[in-house]
Amino acid sequence: MEPILVAQNLTKSYTKGSRALDNVSLKVNQGKVLVVMGPSGSGKSTLIRTFNGLETFDSGELDVLGIKVDSTHDERKIQKIRRRVGMVFQQFNLFPHLSILENITLAPINVQKRRPIEAEEYGMYLLSQMGIDSHAQKYPSQLSGGEQQRVAIARALALKPELLLFDEPTSALDPERINEVLDAMRRLAKQGMTMVVVTHEIGFAKDVSDQVLFMDSGKVIETSTPEIFFSKARHERSRKFLNQLDKN
Amino acid sequence: MLNITLNSIKISLQKLKKTLFSTLLNTIISLVIILITCLVCLNTFGWLLYNANWKVITSNLPLYAFGSFPPDEQWRPATWIISLLLLSIVTLFGPEWKWLRKNLISAWAGTVPLGLYLLYGGIGLSPISSRHWGGLTLTILLTVCSSLLSLPLGIILALCRQSSLQLIQKISSIFIDVMRAVPLIAVLFFGQLLIPLFLPVGIEVDRVWRAIFAFTLFVSAYIAEDIRGGLQSIPRNQIEAANSLGLNQYQIIRFILIPQALRIALPALTNQSIGLFQNTSLMAILGLVELLGVGRSILANPEFIGQYIEVYIWLACVYWFVCTIMAILARHLEQRLTINQANF
Numbered sequence: 001m002e003p004i005l006v007a008q009n010l011t012k013s014y015t016k017g018s019r020a021l022d023n024v025s026l027k028v029n030q031g032k033v034l035v036v037m038g039p040s041g042s043g044k045s046t047l048i049r050t051f052n053g054l055e056t057f058d059s060g061e062l063d064v065l066g067i068k069v070d071s072t073h074d075e076r077k078i079q080k081i082r083r084r085v086g087m088v089f090q091q092f093n094l095f096p097h098l099s100i101l102e103n104i105t106l107a108p109i110n111v112q113k114r115r116p117i118e119a120e121e122y123g124m125y126l127l128s129q130m131g132i133d134s135h136a137q138k139y140p141s142q143l144s145g146g147e148q149q150r151v152a153i154a155r156a157l158a159l160k161p162e163l164l165l166f167d168e169p170t171s172a173l174d175p176e177r178i179n180e181v182l183d184a185m186r187r188l189a190k191q192g193m194t195m196v197v198v199t200h201e202i203g204f205a206k207d208v209s210d211q212v213l214f215m216d217s218g219k220v221i222e223t224s225t226p227e228i229f230f231s232k233a234r235h236e237r238s239r240k241f242l243n244q245l246d247k248n
Numbered sequence: 249m250l251n252i253t254l255n256s257i258k259i260s261l262q263k264l265k266k267t268l269f270s271t272l273l274n275t276i277i278s279l280v281i282i283l284i285t286c287l288v289c290l291n292t293f294g295w296l297l298y299n300a301n302w303k304v305i306t307s308n309l310p311l312y313a314f315g316s317f318p319p320d321e322q323w324r325p326a327t328w329i330i331s332l333l334l335l336s337i338v339t340l341f342g343p344e345w346k347w348l349r350k351n352l353i354s355a356w357a358g359t360v361p362l363g364l365y366l367l368y369g370g371i372g373l374s375p376i377s378s379r380h381w382g383g384l385t386l387t388i389l390l391t392v393c394s395s396l397l398s399l400p401l402g403i404i405l406a407l408c409r410q411s412s413l414q415l416i417q418k419i420s421s422i423f424i425d426v427m428r429a430v431p432l433i434a435v436l437f438f439g440q441l442l443i444p445l446f447l448p449v450g451i452e453v454d455r456v457w458r459a460i461f462a463f464t465l466f467v468s469a470y471i472a473e474d475i476r477g478g479l480q481s482i483p484r485n486q487i488e489a490a491n492s493l494g495l496n497q498y499q500i501i502r503f504i505l506i507p508q509a510l511r512i513a514l515p516a517l518t519n520q521s522i523g524l525f526q527n528t529s530l531m532a533i534l535g536l537v538e539l540l541g542v543g544r545s546i547l548a549n550p551e552f553i554g555q556y557i558e559v560y561i562w563l564a565c566v567y568w569f570v571c572t573i574m575a576i577l578a579r580h581l582e583q584r585l586t587i588n589q590a591n592f
Contacts, residue, residue, distance in 0.1 A: 054492065079496065093485045095508075097511060107493035107495060111493065159493065
Protein backbone atom coordinates (compact mmCIF):
# COMPACT_ATOMS: atom_id res chain seq x y z
CA MET A 1 0.00 0.00 0.00
CA GLU A 2 1.62 3.15 -1.23
CA PRO A 3 0.99 6.34 0.75
CA ILE A 4 -0.11 9.19 -1.53
CA LEU A 5 -0.27 11.86 1.11
CA VAL A 6 1.60 12.04 4.40
CA ALA A 7 1.41 15.03 6.72
CA GLN A 8 3.55 15.24 9.81
CA ASN A 9 3.02 17.71 12.64
CA LEU A 10 1.60 20.47 10.45
CA THR A 11 1.23 23.65 12.45
CA LYS A 12 -0.02 27.03 11.35
CA SER A 13 -1.29 30.12 13.09
CA TYR A 14 -2.83 33.13 11.39
CA THR A 15 -2.47 35.32 14.44
CA LYS A 16 -0.36 34.78 17.50
CA GLY A 17 -1.97 32.53 20.04
CA SER A 18 -4.78 30.94 18.02
CA ARG A 19 -3.75 27.96 15.95
CA ALA A 20 -5.44 27.11 12.69
CA LEU A 21 -3.49 23.86 12.53
CA ASP A 22 -2.08 22.29 15.65
CA ASN A 23 0.29 19.38 15.13
CA VAL A 24 -1.79 17.68 12.46
CA SER A 25 -0.53 14.34 11.20
CA LEU A 26 -2.30 12.05 8.77
CA LYS A 27 -1.73 9.52 6.02
CA VAL A 28 -3.80 8.67 2.94
CA ASN A 29 -3.00 5.54 0.96
CA GLN A 30 -3.46 4.90 -2.73
CA GLY A 31 -7.12 4.51 -3.70
CA LYS A 32 -8.45 5.49 -0.27
CA VAL A 33 -10.96 8.17 0.64
CA LEU A 34 -10.36 10.32 3.70
CA VAL A 35 -13.28 12.41 4.94
CA VAL A 36 -12.41 15.39 7.14
CA MET A 37 -15.16 16.59 9.46
CA GLY A 38 -15.37 19.21 12.13
CA PRO A 39 -17.21 22.36 13.18
CA SER A 40 -16.64 25.53 11.18
CA GLY A 41 -13.42 27.26 12.09
CA SER A 42 -11.83 23.99 13.08
CA GLY A 43 -9.14 24.26 10.40
CA LYS A 44 -10.49 21.67 7.93
CA SER A 45 -10.29 24.02 4.95
CA THR A 46 -6.90 25.32 6.01
CA LEU A 47 -5.66 21.75 6.27
CA ILE A 48 -6.87 20.63 2.85
CA ARG A 49 -5.58 23.80 1.25
CA THR A 50 -2.06 23.17 2.52
CA PHE A 51 -2.00 19.93 0.51
CA ASN A 52 -1.69 21.76 -2.81
CA GLY A 53 0.08 24.82 -1.53
CA LEU A 54 -2.83 27.28 -1.42
CA GLU A 55 -1.94 27.76 2.25
CA THR A 56 1.50 27.81 3.76
CA PHE A 57 2.26 26.25 7.13
CA ASP A 58 4.68 27.29 9.85
CA SER A 59 6.22 23.98 10.76
CA GLY A 60 5.90 20.30 10.00
CA GLU A 61 6.37 18.27 6.86
CA LEU A 62 4.22 17.33 3.94
CA ASP A 63 4.80 14.55 1.45
CA VAL A 64 2.45 14.59 -1.52
CA LEU A 65 3.03 11.91 -4.17
CA GLY A 66 6.62 11.65 -3.06
CA ILE A 67 7.23 15.40 -3.31
CA LYS A 68 8.36 16.69 0.06
CA VAL A 69 7.42 20.21 1.11
CA ASP A 70 8.26 22.02 4.32
CA SER A 71 7.49 25.43 5.71
CA THR A 72 9.74 27.14 3.11
CA HIS A 73 6.95 26.54 0.58
CA ASP A 74 9.27 25.90 -2.40
CA GLU A 75 7.35 27.34 -5.37
CA ARG A 76 8.75 24.82 -7.85
CA LYS A 77 7.79 21.81 -5.78
CA ILE A 78 4.33 23.28 -5.18
CA GLN A 79 3.87 23.65 -8.95
CA LYS A 80 4.85 20.00 -9.39
CA ILE A 81 2.27 18.97 -6.82
CA ARG A 82 -0.45 21.12 -8.37
CA ARG A 83 0.07 19.45 -11.73
CA ARG A 84 -0.75 16.09 -10.18
CA VAL A 85 -3.39 17.04 -7.61
CA GLY A 86 -6.88 18.26 -8.48
CA MET A 87 -9.04 20.47 -6.29
CA VAL A 88 -12.76 21.20 -6.11
CA PHE A 89 -13.94 24.26 -4.20
CA GLN A 90 -17.03 25.13 -2.23
CA GLN A 91 -17.91 28.02 -4.57
CA PHE A 92 -17.03 26.05 -7.76
CA ASN A 93 -14.65 28.87 -8.84
CA LEU A 94 -15.27 28.30 -12.53
CA PHE A 95 -13.87 30.94 -14.87
CA PRO A 96 -16.95 32.97 -15.87
CA HIS A 97 -15.45 34.32 -19.10
CA LEU A 98 -14.68 30.88 -20.53
CA SER A 99 -17.13 28.31 -21.88
CA ILE A 100 -17.55 25.06 -19.99
CA LEU A 101 -15.27 23.20 -22.38
CA GLU A 102 -12.68 25.99 -22.28
CA ASN A 103 -12.76 25.89 -18.49
CA ILE A 104 -11.82 22.23 -18.68
CA THR A 105 -9.20 22.40 -21.43
CA LEU A 106 -7.38 25.52 -20.20
CA ALA A 107 -4.99 23.69 -17.90
CA PRO A 108 -4.36 20.60 -20.05
CA ILE A 109 -3.47 22.79 -23.03
CA ASN A 110 -1.38 25.36 -21.18
CA VAL A 111 0.07 23.42 -18.26
CA GLN A 112 0.48 19.97 -19.75
CA LYS A 113 0.98 21.27 -23.29
CA ARG A 114 -1.46 18.78 -24.74
CA ARG A 115 -2.79 19.31 -28.24
CA PRO A 116 -6.09 21.25 -28.18
CA ILE A 117 -8.01 18.58 -30.12
CA GLU A 118 -6.85 15.87 -27.76
CA ALA A 119 -7.65 17.99 -24.70
CA GLU A 120 -11.13 18.77 -26.06
CA GLU A 121 -11.85 15.13 -26.74
CA TYR A 122 -10.86 14.16 -23.24
CA GLY A 123 -12.80 17.15 -21.85
CA MET A 124 -15.93 16.01 -23.69
CA TYR A 125 -15.39 12.49 -22.35
CA LEU A 126 -15.19 13.85 -18.79
CA LEU A 127 -18.29 15.98 -19.31
CA SER A 128 -20.25 12.99 -20.55
CA GLN A 129 -19.04 11.07 -17.49
CA MET A 130 -20.53 13.86 -15.41
CA GLY A 131 -23.68 13.84 -17.54
CA ILE A 132 -23.35 17.44 -18.71
CA ASP A 133 -21.78 17.13 -22.17
CA SER A 134 -24.77 18.94 -23.69
CA HIS A 135 -23.67 22.12 -21.88
CA ALA A 136 -20.11 22.14 -23.28
CA GLN A 137 -20.53 25.39 -25.22
CA LYS A 138 -22.44 27.25 -22.52
CA TYR A 139 -20.98 29.57 -19.91
CA PRO A 140 -20.86 28.87 -16.16
CA SER A 141 -23.55 31.41 -15.29
CA GLN A 142 -26.03 29.53 -17.49
CA LEU A 143 -25.71 26.38 -15.38
CA SER A 144 -27.23 25.43 -12.04
CA GLY A 145 -25.03 25.10 -8.98
CA GLY A 146 -24.97 21.32 -9.15
CA GLU A 147 -24.02 21.41 -12.81
CA GLN A 148 -21.31 23.98 -12.14
CA GLN A 149 -19.83 21.83 -9.41
CA ARG A 150 -19.79 18.82 -11.73
CA VAL A 151 -17.98 20.96 -14.29
CA ALA A 152 -15.51 21.88 -11.57
CA ILE A 153 -14.94 18.18 -10.86
CA ALA A 154 -14.41 17.53 -14.57
CA ARG A 155 -11.97 20.44 -14.66
CA ALA A 156 -10.00 18.97 -11.79
CA LEU A 157 -10.02 15.57 -13.48
CA ALA A 158 -8.77 16.96 -16.79
CA LEU A 159 -5.20 16.96 -15.54
CA LYS A 160 -5.50 13.24 -14.77
CA PRO A 161 -4.71 13.83 -11.11
CA GLU A 162 -3.48 11.14 -8.74
CA LEU A 163 -5.16 12.80 -5.77
CA LEU A 164 -8.37 14.83 -5.61
CA LEU A 165 -9.11 17.38 -2.90
CA PHE A 166 -12.70 18.44 -2.18
CA ASP A 167 -13.25 21.50 0.01
CA GLU A 168 -16.91 21.35 1.11
CA PRO A 169 -18.09 20.60 -2.42
CA THR A 170 -21.80 20.54 -1.57
CA SER A 171 -22.09 23.31 1.02
CA ALA A 172 -23.09 25.97 -1.50
CA LEU A 173 -25.71 23.84 -3.24
CA ASP A 174 -29.48 23.62 -2.96
CA PRO A 175 -30.47 20.47 -1.03
CA GLU A 176 -31.99 18.82 -4.10
CA ARG A 177 -28.79 19.45 -6.08
CA ILE A 178 -26.45 17.89 -3.55
CA ASN A 179 -26.95 14.30 -4.63
CA GLU A 180 -25.97 14.78 -8.25
CA VAL A 181 -22.57 15.98 -7.06
CA LEU A 182 -22.22 13.31 -4.38
CA ASP A 183 -23.11 10.62 -6.93
CA ALA A 184 -20.35 11.81 -9.21
CA MET A 185 -17.93 11.67 -6.28
CA ARG A 186 -19.12 8.16 -5.37
CA ARG A 187 -18.40 6.97 -8.89
CA LEU A 188 -14.91 8.46 -8.70
CA ALA A 189 -14.24 6.68 -5.43
CA LYS A 190 -15.42 3.41 -6.94
CA GLN A 191 -13.01 3.88 -9.83
CA GLY A 192 -10.22 3.94 -7.28
CA MET A 193 -9.48 7.67 -7.11
CA THR A 194 -7.60 8.76 -4.00
CA MET A 195 -9.59 11.56 -2.39
CA VAL A 196 -9.55 13.87 0.59
CA VAL A 197 -13.02 15.33 1.19
CA VAL A 198 -14.00 18.04 3.63
CA THR A 199 -17.74 17.64 4.07
CA HIS A 200 -20.68 17.50 6.47
CA GLU A 201 -22.48 14.84 4.44
CA ILE A 202 -22.74 11.93 6.86
CA GLY A 203 -24.34 9.63 4.28
CA PHE A 204 -21.48 10.14 1.89
CA ALA A 205 -18.90 9.67 4.63
CA LYS A 206 -20.56 6.42 5.78
CA ASP A 207 -20.80 4.95 2.26
CA VAL A 208 -17.61 6.03 0.64
CA SER A 209 -14.91 6.89 3.12
CA ASP A 210 -12.23 4.55 4.36
CA GLN A 211 -11.30 6.86 7.21
CA VAL A 212 -12.92 9.78 8.97
CA LEU A 213 -10.74 12.45 10.52
CA PHE A 214 -12.40 14.71 13.05
CA MET A 215 -10.90 18.12 13.79
CA ASP A 216 -11.59 20.81 16.34
CA SER A 217 -9.71 24.08 16.84
CA GLY A 218 -6.85 22.97 14.62
CA LYS A 219 -6.28 19.63 16.36
CA VAL A 220 -7.02 16.15 15.12
CA ILE A 221 -9.41 14.79 17.75
CA GLU A 222 -9.73 11.34 16.28
CA THR A 223 -9.18 9.29 13.15
CA SER A 224 -11.42 6.25 12.81
CA THR A 225 -13.09 4.07 10.26
CA PRO A 226 -16.59 5.34 9.47
CA GLU A 227 -18.18 2.33 11.14
CA ILE A 228 -16.59 3.22 14.46
CA PHE A 229 -16.85 6.99 14.09
CA PHE A 230 -20.56 7.12 13.38
CA SER A 231 -21.69 4.46 15.86
CA LYS A 232 -19.31 4.69 18.81
CA ALA A 233 -17.02 7.65 18.36
CA ARG A 234 -14.19 7.48 20.84
CA HIS A 235 -14.21 11.10 21.92
CA GLU A 236 -16.79 13.14 23.72
CA ARG A 237 -16.18 16.09 21.34
CA SER A 238 -16.87 13.98 18.24
CA ARG A 239 -20.08 12.59 19.74
CA LYS A 240 -21.26 16.08 20.57
CA PHE A 241 -20.58 17.25 16.99
CA LEU A 242 -22.41 14.26 15.50
CA ASN A 243 -25.41 14.88 17.75
CA GLN A 244 -25.49 18.45 16.59
CA LEU A 245 -25.36 17.36 12.92
CA ASP A 246 -28.18 14.87 13.50
CA LYS A 247 -30.38 17.56 14.97
CA ASN A 248 -29.94 19.70 11.88
CA MET B 249 -54.60 49.50 -35.06
CA LEU B 250 -55.87 53.02 -35.72
CA ASN B 251 -57.96 52.86 -32.60
CA ILE B 252 -54.92 52.04 -30.52
CA THR B 253 -52.93 54.97 -31.89
CA LEU B 254 -55.85 57.33 -31.38
CA ASN B 255 -56.22 56.07 -27.86
CA SER B 256 -52.56 56.52 -27.02
CA ILE B 257 -52.66 60.05 -28.44
CA LYS B 258 -55.65 60.77 -26.26
CA ILE B 259 -53.85 59.47 -23.20
CA SER B 260 -50.73 61.51 -23.86
CA LEU B 261 -52.87 64.63 -24.43
CA GLN B 262 -54.55 64.06 -21.08
CA LYS B 263 -51.16 63.64 -19.46
CA LEU B 264 -50.00 66.88 -21.08
CA LYS B 265 -53.07 68.67 -19.78
CA LYS B 266 -52.47 67.35 -16.31
CA THR B 267 -48.81 68.27 -16.16
CA LEU B 268 -48.61 71.54 -18.11
CA PHE B 269 -52.01 73.21 -17.78
CA SER B 270 -53.33 72.08 -14.41
CA THR B 271 -53.58 75.53 -12.80
CA LEU B 272 -53.65 79.08 -14.11
CA LEU B 273 -50.08 79.75 -13.05
CA ASN B 274 -48.87 76.53 -14.67
CA THR B 275 -50.69 77.41 -17.85
CA ILE B 276 -49.07 80.84 -18.01
CA ILE B 277 -45.60 79.44 -17.37
CA SER B 278 -46.13 76.73 -19.96
CA LEU B 279 -47.36 79.18 -22.57
CA VAL B 280 -44.43 81.53 -22.02
CA ILE B 281 -41.92 78.72 -22.30
CA ILE B 282 -43.59 77.32 -25.40
CA LEU B 283 -43.56 80.79 -26.97
CA ILE B 284 -39.86 81.28 -26.26
CA THR B 285 -39.01 77.81 -27.57
CA CYS B 286 -40.94 78.46 -30.76
CA LEU B 287 -39.19 81.77 -31.32
CA VAL B 288 -35.76 80.22 -30.75
CA CYS B 289 -36.53 77.38 -33.11
CA LEU B 290 -37.94 79.72 -35.71
CA ASN B 291 -34.88 81.95 -35.56
CA THR B 292 -32.48 79.02 -35.65
CA PHE B 293 -34.12 77.29 -38.58
CA GLY B 294 -34.58 80.57 -40.39
CA TRP B 295 -30.88 81.24 -40.00
CA LEU B 296 -29.90 77.70 -40.97
CA LEU B 297 -32.06 77.76 -44.10
CA TYR B 298 -31.86 81.34 -45.38
CA ASN B 299 -28.99 83.25 -43.80
CA ALA B 300 -26.32 80.60 -43.46
CA ASN B 301 -23.90 80.31 -46.32
CA TRP B 302 -23.15 76.59 -46.56
CA LYS B 303 -20.73 77.15 -49.41
CA VAL B 304 -17.97 77.30 -46.81
CA ILE B 305 -18.73 73.63 -46.12
CA THR B 306 -19.75 72.28 -49.48
CA SER B 307 -16.87 73.71 -51.45
CA ASN B 308 -14.32 72.47 -48.91
CA LEU B 309 -15.57 68.93 -48.26
CA PRO B 310 -12.35 67.19 -49.40
CA LEU B 311 -10.38 69.54 -47.15
CA TYR B 312 -12.45 68.56 -44.10
CA ALA B 313 -12.05 64.91 -44.92
CA PHE B 314 -8.44 64.68 -46.01
CA GLY B 315 -6.66 67.96 -45.22
CA SER B 316 -3.98 68.85 -47.73
CA PHE B 317 -3.58 65.30 -48.99
CA PRO B 318 -2.70 65.53 -52.73
CA PRO B 319 -6.00 65.50 -54.64
CA ASP B 320 -4.89 62.72 -56.98
CA GLU B 321 -4.24 60.44 -54.04
CA GLN B 322 -7.28 61.28 -51.94
CA TRP B 323 -8.88 57.98 -52.85
CA ARG B 324 -6.46 56.42 -50.40
CA PRO B 325 -7.70 57.99 -47.14
CA ALA B 326 -11.21 57.79 -48.61
CA THR B 327 -10.82 54.03 -49.01
CA TRP B 328 -9.67 53.78 -45.44
CA ILE B 329 -12.54 55.76 -43.97
CA ILE B 330 -15.08 53.92 -46.08
CA SER B 331 -13.62 50.58 -45.03
CA LEU B 332 -13.97 51.63 -41.39
CA LEU B 333 -17.58 52.60 -41.99
CA LEU B 334 -18.35 49.35 -43.83
CA LEU B 335 -16.74 47.34 -41.07
CA SER B 336 -18.88 49.17 -38.50
CA ILE B 337 -22.01 48.38 -40.48
CA VAL B 338 -21.04 44.72 -40.83
CA THR B 339 -20.25 44.52 -37.13
CA LEU B 340 -23.60 46.02 -36.15
CA PHE B 341 -25.96 44.59 -38.72
CA GLY B 342 -23.99 41.79 -40.37
CA PRO B 343 -25.17 38.18 -40.37
CA GLU B 344 -24.48 35.89 -37.43
CA TRP B 345 -22.06 33.62 -39.26
CA LYS B 346 -19.59 32.12 -36.88
CA TRP B 347 -16.51 32.55 -39.06
CA LEU B 348 -17.43 36.16 -39.73
CA ARG B 349 -17.86 36.98 -36.03
CA LYS B 350 -14.61 35.23 -35.22
CA ASN B 351 -12.63 37.19 -37.81
CA LEU B 352 -14.16 40.59 -37.06
CA ILE B 353 -11.59 41.33 -34.37
CA SER B 354 -8.71 40.61 -36.73
CA ALA B 355 -10.43 42.73 -39.36
CA TRP B 356 -10.64 45.65 -36.92
CA ALA B 357 -7.01 45.20 -35.93
CA GLY B 358 -6.10 45.07 -39.61
CA THR B 359 -7.56 48.51 -40.28
CA VAL B 360 -4.62 50.17 -38.52
CA PRO B 361 -1.80 48.83 -40.73
CA LEU B 362 -4.11 49.30 -43.72
CA GLY B 363 -4.65 52.95 -42.81
CA LEU B 364 -0.96 53.58 -42.22
CA TYR B 365 -0.07 51.91 -45.51
CA LEU B 366 -2.66 53.89 -47.45
CA LEU B 367 -1.55 57.17 -45.89
CA TYR B 368 2.21 56.68 -45.99
CA GLY B 369 2.27 54.89 -49.31
CA GLY B 370 5.32 52.82 -50.09
CA ILE B 371 5.04 49.54 -51.92
CA GLY B 372 3.01 50.28 -55.05
CA LEU B 373 1.77 53.67 -53.82
CA SER B 374 3.59 56.98 -54.04
CA PRO B 375 4.95 57.96 -50.63
CA ILE B 376 3.28 60.92 -48.95
CA SER B 377 4.76 62.74 -45.99
CA SER B 378 2.72 63.04 -42.82
CA ARG B 379 2.82 66.84 -43.28
CA HIS B 380 0.03 66.41 -45.80
CA TRP B 381 -2.20 64.33 -43.58
CA GLY B 382 -5.14 66.20 -42.20
CA GLY B 383 -8.84 66.59 -41.64
CA LEU B 384 -11.06 63.82 -40.37
CA THR B 385 -8.52 61.27 -41.59
CA LEU B 386 -5.88 62.59 -39.24
CA THR B 387 -8.35 62.86 -36.37
CA ILE B 388 -9.35 59.23 -36.77
CA LEU B 389 -5.74 58.14 -37.20
CA LEU B 390 -4.69 59.91 -34.00
CA THR B 391 -7.57 58.32 -32.09
CA VAL B 392 -7.10 54.82 -33.41
CA CYS B 393 -3.31 54.69 -33.04
CA SER B 394 -3.30 56.29 -29.60
CA SER B 395 -6.01 54.07 -28.17
CA LEU B 396 -4.44 50.97 -29.66
CA LEU B 397 -1.04 51.80 -28.17
CA SER B 398 -2.33 53.00 -24.82
CA LEU B 399 -4.33 49.84 -24.15
CA PRO B 400 -1.33 47.50 -23.79
CA LEU B 401 0.65 50.22 -22.01
CA GLY B 402 -2.27 50.77 -19.63
CA ILE B 403 -2.53 47.03 -18.93
CA ILE B 404 1.20 46.86 -18.19
CA LEU B 405 0.99 49.90 -15.91
CA ALA B 406 -1.99 48.44 -14.05
CA LEU B 407 -0.18 45.15 -13.54
CA CYS B 408 2.99 46.92 -12.43
CA ARG B 409 1.00 48.93 -9.94
CA GLN B 410 -0.13 45.66 -8.37
CA SER B 411 3.37 44.21 -8.45
CA SER B 412 5.01 42.97 -5.28
CA LEU B 413 8.31 44.47 -6.40
CA GLN B 414 8.41 47.82 -4.62
CA LEU B 415 10.49 49.60 -7.27
CA ILE B 416 8.28 48.65 -10.20
CA GLN B 417 5.15 49.40 -8.21
CA LYS B 418 6.46 52.85 -7.19
CA ILE B 419 7.57 53.80 -10.69
CA SER B 420 4.24 52.94 -12.23
CA SER B 421 2.32 54.66 -9.41
CA ILE B 422 4.33 57.82 -9.86
CA PHE B 423 3.88 57.76 -13.62
CA ILE B 424 0.13 57.26 -13.33
CA ASP B 425 -0.25 59.94 -10.68
CA VAL B 426 1.82 62.48 -12.58
CA MET B 427 -0.07 61.90 -15.82
CA ARG B 428 -3.37 62.27 -14.05
CA ALA B 429 -2.26 65.43 -12.32
CA VAL B 430 -1.16 67.21 -15.51
CA PRO B 431 -3.58 68.69 -18.03
CA LEU B 432 -3.61 66.97 -21.40
CA ILE B 433 -2.61 70.12 -23.22
CA ALA B 434 0.59 70.27 -21.18
CA VAL B 435 1.46 66.70 -22.15
CA LEU B 436 0.78 67.56 -25.78
CA PHE B 437 3.03 70.62 -25.58
CA PHE B 438 5.67 68.41 -24.06
CA GLY B 439 5.30 66.03 -26.99
CA GLN B 440 5.50 68.72 -29.63
CA LEU B 441 8.11 71.08 -28.20
CA LEU B 442 10.32 69.20 -25.77
CA ILE B 443 10.76 65.78 -27.32
CA PRO B 444 12.67 67.20 -30.33
CA LEU B 445 15.04 68.89 -27.85
CA PHE B 446 15.66 65.69 -25.91
CA LEU B 447 16.25 63.46 -28.89
CA PRO B 448 19.85 63.17 -30.14
CA VAL B 449 20.71 65.10 -33.28
CA GLY B 450 19.80 63.25 -36.44
CA ILE B 451 16.85 61.38 -35.00
CA GLU B 452 13.59 63.01 -35.88
CA VAL B 453 10.11 61.90 -35.01
CA ASP B 454 7.46 63.58 -37.05
CA ARG B 455 4.74 65.66 -35.48
CA VAL B 456 1.95 63.17 -35.92
CA TRP B 457 3.86 60.46 -34.08
CA ARG B 458 4.91 62.87 -31.36
CA ALA B 459 1.24 63.66 -30.85
CA ILE B 460 0.31 59.96 -30.79
CA PHE B 461 3.12 59.41 -28.29
CA ALA B 462 1.84 62.17 -26.00
CA PHE B 463 -1.79 60.99 -26.22
CA THR B 464 -0.67 57.43 -25.50
CA LEU B 465 1.22 58.46 -22.37
CA PHE B 466 -1.72 60.48 -21.09
CA VAL B 467 -4.52 58.05 -21.88
CA SER B 468 -2.61 54.97 -20.72
CA ALA B 469 -2.51 56.39 -17.18
CA TYR B 470 -6.32 56.61 -17.13
CA ILE B 471 -6.70 53.22 -18.77
CA ALA B 472 -4.36 51.76 -16.15
CA GLU B 473 -6.66 53.01 -13.41
CA ASP B 474 -9.75 51.61 -15.17
CA ILE B 475 -8.08 48.23 -15.53
CA ARG B 476 -6.84 48.29 -11.95
CA GLY B 477 -10.47 48.66 -10.90
CA GLY B 478 -11.30 45.66 -13.05
CA LEU B 479 -8.44 43.63 -11.60
CA GLN B 480 -9.44 44.44 -8.05
CA SER B 481 -13.01 43.33 -8.59
CA ILE B 482 -11.98 39.84 -9.65
CA PRO B 483 -12.60 37.56 -6.67
CA ARG B 484 -9.54 35.97 -5.10
CA ASN B 485 -10.93 32.51 -5.56
CA GLN B 486 -10.40 32.84 -9.32
CA ILE B 487 -6.67 33.03 -8.70
CA GLU B 488 -6.85 30.11 -6.27
CA ALA B 489 -8.69 27.98 -8.81
CA ALA B 490 -6.09 28.83 -11.44
CA ASN B 491 -3.30 28.09 -8.96
CA SER B 492 -4.79 24.74 -8.10
CA LEU B 493 -4.75 23.85 -11.81
CA GLY B 494 -1.01 24.48 -11.94
CA LEU B 495 -1.17 27.62 -14.08
CA ASN B 496 1.85 29.84 -13.50
CA GLN B 497 1.84 33.54 -12.72
CA TYR B 498 2.06 34.61 -16.37
CA GLN B 499 -0.69 32.23 -17.46
CA ILE B 500 -2.99 33.42 -14.69
CA ILE B 501 -2.54 37.03 -15.81
CA ARG B 502 -2.94 36.14 -19.46
CA PHE B 503 -5.90 33.76 -19.32
CA ILE B 504 -7.76 34.66 -16.13
CA LEU B 505 -7.07 38.19 -14.94
CA ILE B 506 -6.72 40.31 -18.07
CA PRO B 507 -9.74 38.92 -19.96
CA GLN B 508 -11.97 39.44 -16.93
CA ALA B 509 -10.54 42.84 -16.04
CA LEU B 510 -11.00 44.05 -19.62
CA ARG B 511 -14.63 42.97 -19.66
CA ILE B 512 -15.30 44.74 -16.39
CA ALA B 513 -13.45 47.86 -17.52
CA LEU B 514 -14.99 47.91 -20.99
CA PRO B 515 -17.54 50.71 -20.41
CA ALA B 516 -14.82 52.88 -18.90
CA LEU B 517 -12.43 52.06 -21.74
CA THR B 518 -14.91 53.07 -24.42
CA ASN B 519 -15.42 56.30 -22.53
CA GLN B 520 -11.69 56.87 -22.73
CA SER B 521 -11.56 56.37 -26.48
CA ILE B 522 -14.53 58.63 -27.12
CA GLY B 523 -12.89 61.25 -24.91
CA LEU B 524 -9.66 60.75 -26.78
CA PHE B 525 -11.40 61.29 -30.11
CA GLN B 526 -12.70 64.64 -28.91
CA ASN B 527 -9.41 65.61 -27.30
CA THR B 528 -7.51 65.19 -30.56
CA SER B 529 -9.01 68.59 -31.41
CA LEU B 530 -6.48 70.10 -28.99
CA MET B 531 -3.85 69.38 -31.60
CA ALA B 532 -5.33 72.19 -33.68
CA ILE B 533 -3.72 74.60 -31.22
CA LEU B 534 -0.41 72.85 -31.65
CA GLY B 535 -0.41 73.13 -35.41
CA LEU B 536 -1.70 69.80 -36.63
CA VAL B 537 -4.36 70.29 -39.28
CA GLU B 538 -6.84 67.73 -38.02
CA LEU B 539 -10.60 68.24 -38.25
CA LEU B 540 -10.75 71.34 -36.06
CA GLY B 541 -7.46 72.57 -37.55
CA VAL B 542 -8.95 72.40 -41.02
CA GLY B 543 -11.89 74.45 -39.79
CA ARG B 544 -9.55 77.08 -38.40
CA SER B 545 -7.46 77.25 -41.55
CA ILE B 546 -10.58 77.61 -43.69
CA LEU B 547 -11.77 80.42 -41.45
CA ALA B 548 -8.42 82.12 -41.99
CA ASN B 549 -9.06 82.14 -45.72
CA PRO B 550 -10.23 85.67 -46.76
CA GLU B 551 -12.92 84.15 -48.95
CA PHE B 552 -14.72 82.65 -45.96
CA ILE B 553 -13.84 85.13 -43.28
CA GLY B 554 -16.37 85.51 -40.46
CA GLN B 555 -18.34 82.36 -41.18
CA TYR B 556 -17.59 80.87 -37.81
CA ILE B 557 -21.06 79.63 -37.07
CA GLU B 558 -21.42 77.54 -40.20
CA VAL B 559 -18.02 75.95 -39.76
CA TYR B 560 -18.42 75.15 -36.08
CA ILE B 561 -21.93 73.77 -36.49
CA TRP B 562 -20.65 71.56 -39.26
CA LEU B 563 -17.67 70.41 -37.17
CA ALA B 564 -19.94 69.69 -34.21
CA CYS B 565 -22.09 67.53 -36.46
CA VAL B 566 -19.10 65.57 -37.71
CA TYR B 567 -17.76 65.01 -34.20
CA TRP B 568 -21.23 64.04 -33.02
CA PHE B 569 -21.63 61.59 -35.89
CA VAL B 570 -18.34 59.79 -35.32
CA CYS B 571 -18.77 59.71 -31.54
CA THR B 572 -22.24 58.27 -31.94
CA ILE B 573 -20.92 55.49 -34.15
CA MET B 574 -18.22 54.78 -31.58
CA ALA B 575 -20.74 54.71 -28.75
CA ILE B 576 -23.07 52.38 -30.65
CA LEU B 577 -20.19 50.05 -31.48
CA ALA B 578 -19.12 50.04 -27.84
CA ARG B 579 -22.63 49.24 -26.64
CA HIS B 580 -22.83 46.46 -29.21
CA LEU B 581 -19.56 44.99 -27.94
CA GLU B 582 -20.72 45.16 -24.34
CA GLN B 583 -23.97 43.41 -25.18
CA ARG B 584 -22.15 40.67 -27.07
CA LEU B 585 -19.87 40.02 -24.13
CA THR B 586 -22.71 39.89 -21.63
CA ILE B 587 -25.09 37.71 -23.67
CA ASN B 588 -23.22 34.61 -22.65
CA GLN B 589 -22.35 35.66 -19.16
CA ALA B 590 -25.24 36.91 -17.14
CA ASN B 591 -23.03 37.42 -14.12
CA PHE B 592 -20.79 39.95 -15.76
